[in-house]
Amino acid sequence: MLLYKQIAQTLQEKIYRGDFLSGEKLPSVREIGREHAVSLTTAQLAYRELEKMQLIYAVPKSGYFVIPNKNEALLPKAVNYIQKPVQIAQWNPTIDFLRVEERDNVTSLSCAVPNIESKTLEPLWQEINMISRRKNSLVLEYDCLQGLPALREQIHSISTHKPSFTPDDIVTTTSGHQSISLSIQACTQGNDVIAIESPAFPGLLQTLYGLGRKIIEIPTDPQTGIKLKRVQEAFHHWPVKAIVVTPTCNNPMGCSMPDTHKQQLLALANQYGVTIIENDVLAGLAYEYPRPATIQSFDSEGRVILCSSFSKTIAPGVRTGWVIPGKYKEKVMHLKYLSHCSGEIFMQQVVANFLREGHYFPHLRSMRQHYEALQSQYRELVESYFPPMTRISRPQGGFSLWIEHPPVDNRKLMDVLNRNKVIVLTGEHFSSAGCFTHHLRINYALPLIPRRRNGLKILGETLKLASL
Amino acid sequence: MLLYKQIAQTLQEKIYRGDFLSGEKLPSVREIGREHAVSLTTAQLAYRELEKMQLIYAVPKSGYFVIPNKNEALLPKAVNYIQKPVQIAQWNPTIDFLRVEERDNVTSLSCAVPNIESKTLEPLWQEINMISRRKNSLVLEYDCLQGLPALREQIHSISTHKPSFTPDDIVTTTSGHQSISLSIQACTQGNDVIAIESPAFPGLLQTLYGLGRKIIEIPTDPQTGIKLKRVQEAFHHWPVKAIVVTPTCNNPMGCSMPDTHKQQLLALANQYGVTIIENDVLAGLAYEYPRPATIQSFDSEGRVILCSSFSKTIAPGVRTGWVIPGKYKEKVMHLKYLSHCSGEIFMQQVVANFLREGHYFPHLRSMRQHYEALQSQYRELVESYFPPMTRISRPQGGFSLWIEHPPVDNRKLMDVLNRNKVIVLTGEHFSSAGCFTHHLRINYALPLIPRRRNGLKILGETLKLASL
Numbered sequence: 001m002l003l004y005k006q007i008a009q010t011l012q013e014k015i016y017r018g019d020f021l022s023g024e025k026l027p028s029v030r031e032i033g034r035e036h037a038v039s040l041t042t043a044q045l046a047y048r049e050l051e052k053m054q055l056i057y058a059v060p061k062s063g064y065f066v067i068p069n070k071n072e073a074l075l076p077k078a079v080n081y082i083q084k085p086v087q088i089a090q091w092n093p094t095i096d097f098l099r100v101e102e103r104d105n106v107t108s109l110s111c112a113v114p115n116i117e118s119k120t121l122e123p124l125w126q127e128i129n130m131i132s133r134r135k136n137s138l139v140l141e142y143d144c145l146q147g148l149p150a151l152r153e154q155i156h157s158i159s160t161h162k163p164s165f166t167p168d169d170i171v172t173t174t175s176g177h178q179s180i181s182l183s184i185q186a187c188t189q190g191n192d193v194i195a196i197e198s199p200a201f202p203g204l205l206q207t208l209y210g211l212g213r214k215i216i217e218i219p220t221d222p223q224t225g226i227k228l229k230r231v232q233e234a235f236h237h238w239p240v241k242a243i244v245v246t247p248t249c250n251n252p253m254g255c256s257m258p259d260t261h262k263q264q265l266l267a268l269a270n271q272y273g274v275t276i277i278e279n280d281v282l283a284g285l286a287y288e289y290p291r292p293a294t295i296q297s298f299d300s301e302g303r304v305i306l307c308s309s310f311s312k313t314i315a316p317g318v319r320t321g322w323v324i325p326g327k328y329k330e331k332v333m334h335l336k337y338l339s340h341c342s343g344e345i346f347m348q349q350v351v352a353n354f355l356r357e358g359h360y361f362p363h364l365r366s367m368r369q370h371y372e373a374l375q376s377q378y379r380e381l382v383e384s385y386f387p388p389m390t391r392i393s394r395p396q397g398g399f400s401l402w403i404e405h406p407p408v409d410n411r412k413l414m415d416v417l418n419r420n421k422v423i424v425l426t427g428e429h430f431s432s433a434g435c436f437t438h439h440l441r442i443n444y445a446l447p448l449i450p451r452r453r454n455g456l457k458i459l460g461e462t463l464k465l466a467s468l
Numbered sequence: 469m470l471l472y473k474q475i476a477q478t479l480q481e482k483i484y485r486g487d488f489l490s491g492e493k494l495p496s497v498r499e500i501g502r503e504h505a506v507s508l509t510t511a512q513l514a515y516r517e518l519e520k521m522q523l524i525y526a527v528p529k530s531g532y533f534v535i536p537n538k539n540e541a542l543l544p545k546a547v548n549y550i551q552k553p554v555q556i557a558q559w560n561p562t563i564d565f566l567r568v569e570e571r572d573n574v575t576s577l578s579c580a581v582p583n584i585e586s587k588t589l590e591p592l593w594q595e596i597n598m599i600s601r602r603k604n605s606l607v608l609e610y611d612c613l614q615g616l617p618a619l620r621e622q623i624h625s626i627s628t629h630k631p632s633f634t635p636d637d638i639v640t641t642t643s644g645h646q647s648i649s650l651s652i653q654a655c656t657q658g659n660d661v662i663a664i665e666s667p668a669f670p671g672l673l674q675t676l677y678g679l680g681r682k683i684i685e686i687p688t689d690p691q692t693g694i695k696l697k698r699v700q701e702a703f704h705h706w707p708v709k710a711i712v713v714t715p716t717c718n719n720p721m722g723c724s725m726p727d728t729h730k731q732q733l734l735a736l737a738n739q740y741g742v743t744i745i746e747n748d749v750l751a752g753l754a755y756e757y758p759r760p761a762t763i764q765s766f767d768s769e770g771r772v773i774l775c776s777s778f779s780k781t782i783a784p785g786v787r788t789g790w791v792i793p794g795k796y797k798e799k800v801m802h803l804k805y806l807s808h809c810s811g812e813i814f815m816q817q818v819v820a821n822f823l824r825e826g827h828y829f830p831h832l833r834s835m836r837q838h839y840e841a842l843q844s845q846y847r848e849l850v851e852s853y854f855p856p857m858t859r860i861s862r863p864q865g866g867f868s869l870w871i872e873h874p875p876v877d878n879r880k881l882m883d884v885l886n887r888n889k890v891i892v893l894t895g896e897h898f899s900s901a902g903c904f905t906h907h908l909r910i911n912y913a914l915p916l917i918p919r920r921r922n923g924l925k926i927l928g929e930t931l932k933l934a935s936l
Binding site: 091111113116117121124125128129131132133135137139140141142143173174175177178181203206207210211315316317318319334335337338339340341343344345346347 | 559579581584585589593596597599600601603605607608609610611641642643645646649671674675678679779783784785786787802803805806807808809811812813814815
């Protein structure tokens with residue numbers, strides 16, 4: 001990246017983070033030049049860049065100012081604690097969310113489900129229909145252990161970042177969840193220490209609890225992802241065996257690590273001999289196009305296990321994911337065997353056909369635009385209903401907002417929500433260390449029908465009332 | 469069971485086992501009476517029963533004789549060793565069989581796949597088609613963790629033996645394989661000792677290896693199932709935590725335990741505090757109708773975990789199984805979560821509709837008849853192609869023959885089969901103790917097309933040539 005762009009990015013992050021407030025005067029060009037040890041021209045170019053992004057404006061003879069942003073919410077504060085490895089204490093009630101069959105009178109605001117009503121999924125139904133009419137009984141047979149060859153070829157062909165792997169390096173799974181679970185089991189054992197982002201998505205915490213691993217939570221910036229300095233400290237001080245990261249379209253914060261950070265993380269992993277388990281399930285929904293690179297695409301030492309699925313990009317119900325396990329391939333296959341033997345051919349074939357016929361990328365394009373538009377709508381509602389000083393993440397992809405609200409009495413909050421049949425995932429589910437006591441994840445994939453709008457309103461008003 | 473029927477059954481087993489040979493004179497009625505401490509009338513009734521079964525004939529003034537059975541093969545010999553618990557040594561190549569995508573020029577004679585070309589499966593395709601036309605996007609959502617309620621209700625309703633469980637006691641899985649794997653993990657840990665039948669199906673051995681459990685193999689009679697005396701010895705001498713049995717339609721031998729044996733096994737398990745994991749996947753294909761009882765139906769103490777699936781009774785590709793875990797329900801749900809989160813709604817709904825519309829029992833009836841007829845055809849070929857003295861199991865259900873052939877040079881056998889692209893599972897895959905060095909499993913579910921007939925011929929001739 002060009003130098004002036006790097007500086008612009010740094011300044012942009014500071015503005016987002018609230019280091020410079022709306023309307024505030026920015027340092028002079030000279031000061032920027034000095035601070036970053038660059039020429040005045042470079043400093044000037046950085047400011048021009050920020051002007052183009054409509055983040056700042058120039059006042060002749062006076063300097064640069066942050067554009068008043070209609071009181072746009074600030075980013076959630078990045079935590080910066082240092083942790084020790086711990087064993088997660090218990091199954092938390094998160095997995096009960098999976099058991100709720102959403103009834104008409106329950107409004108679930110947090111489940112990480114995509115919108116599956118899009119017209120661009122129409123061809124998927126056609127593929128299902130086509131297979132059902134052909135009655136080719138091969139799709140009712142046992143699949144081979146590694147997964148349907150036709151699907152593995154298609155997965156290979158949609159991998160945009162000059163894949164150094166072949167279809168034979170891919171093992172299909174039922175989900176990203178399974179891919180990650182198998183990967184963790186393949187490269188660690190017993191109560192090995194595994195580093196994770198903080199906040200981490202609940203499914204990961206529960207999986208690590210279930211497997212009995214110790215975890216160390218690494219502070220993660222809501223804009224640039226996991227903090228590399230903290231990663232290094234963790235790798236240095238503790239016998240970390242693996243790190244699970246979602247470098248592109250983080251769940252719950254929606255941020256993506258800059259490429260330079262991805263490369264630095266890889267360098268650290270190489271230096272300390274730590275395996276990176278890269279969760280890539282949401283990356284197809286990055287609003288930036290083409291999608292950001294995987295860490296794996298920079299990897300020449302077989303350090304990275306890539307995990308992905310079509311659960312968020314097509315539909316959870318296709319139950320089709322994959323893992324590129326590198327040197328752990330045999331182990332992952334054995335673990336897949338222990339888990340469920342082989343997968344279902346039918347849906348794998350449906351998805352393979354959907355990809356082969358070129359329906360996937362148009363669908364992704366449509367969903368990206370759809371989610372980006374919905375993000376604005378949801379933000380506006382959160383900003384209008386929630387208490388002042390509520391902070392909101394600025395996702396670069398995916399469909400979840402990470403919200404930090406002023407302290408409330410959480411028990412009171414839950415009582416009111418239960419009474420109103422509004423389900424929301426609070427911050428406690430995203431950390432075993434209790435770091436996120438006043439946080440929520442809101443899913444914005446689903447259209448803002450009155451019921452959902454009302455759910456947000458109830459949530460916002462309850463937060464105001466339960467305020468401490 | 470009436471006394472004379474019990475005696476008839478004992479004698480029948482002796483005839484099958486070869487204790488009385490074709491044409492041999494049987495003990496007199498008086499001797500039978502004395503031996504079993506019954507009246508002459510009861511002994512007489514027992515012989516009448518065997519006459520009705522066309523196993524023996526009476527010669528006036530001379531006694532009863534075994535009907536010459538056109539040289540029907542004897543049963544494989546029951547082993548009767550005593551074992552110690554052992555750790556299985558390695559992944560054996562069995563699971564590679566799953567990786568073979570059967571090509572036109574490869575003949576696989578052993579894979580445990582059912583026939584899925586039956587006309588009675590036509591309604592399954594119709595259900596798939598119906599769902600695909602309705603485009604109800606609910607089937608593309610996440611399922612709840614316990615499994616689709618509509619399917620659990622149907623599974624409950626097809627359970628013939630006065631089920632003491634409710635749909636809420638059922639957890640759906642992707643397969644019987646997964647049901648068993650989850651059950652083992654739920655009720656045992658680390659290198660706990662688990663008793664299994666010997667021979668055991670390869671998937672079970674591999675699962676136990678993968679989980680690191682110790683196993684103790686219990687001699688199993690090819691006609692009446694696991695030997696209770698040996699079970700008791702094992703329970704008495706070793707810290708056995710669980711026992712995995714297939715009491716109805718054993719794989720590979722096809723035998724079913726008499727109800728009295730099932731009850732005695734349960735009593736032993738209760739006495740020693742051992743959990744029974746009952747594999748019921750083939751029971752719907754018992755040739756006897758109504759199907760034999762499960763051990764679980766006798767269980768009042770929550771001692772039995774029942775595992776089943778539709779892989780053998782409908783099609784492997786529906787990837788739909790279930791487990792009734794009793795007090796281990798929460799644990800099984802957590803383990804299912806670790807394995808793959810939740811299942812696929814689409815196929816669960818298809819199967820639920822297939823059952824609800826009443827297609828399942830007619831399909832089972834048709835398959836039972838089909839397999840029973842095929843069994844005779846396969847037997848005849850084995851008897852004509854294989855070396856003299858080959859022994860063959862007499863399955864009471866399912867679709868596999870367990871064959872004991874005269875000793876051969878196994879390496880030579882494999883060489884010839886490989887050259888001819890014939891794949892067969894030899895006895896070594898059915899025991900970690902090397903008990904079955906001259907054994908094979910043959911699947912008779914698939915029609916005897918020329919390629920398969922030829923495969924059997926090659927196998928038989930190779931066995932003759934490789935004979936030691």
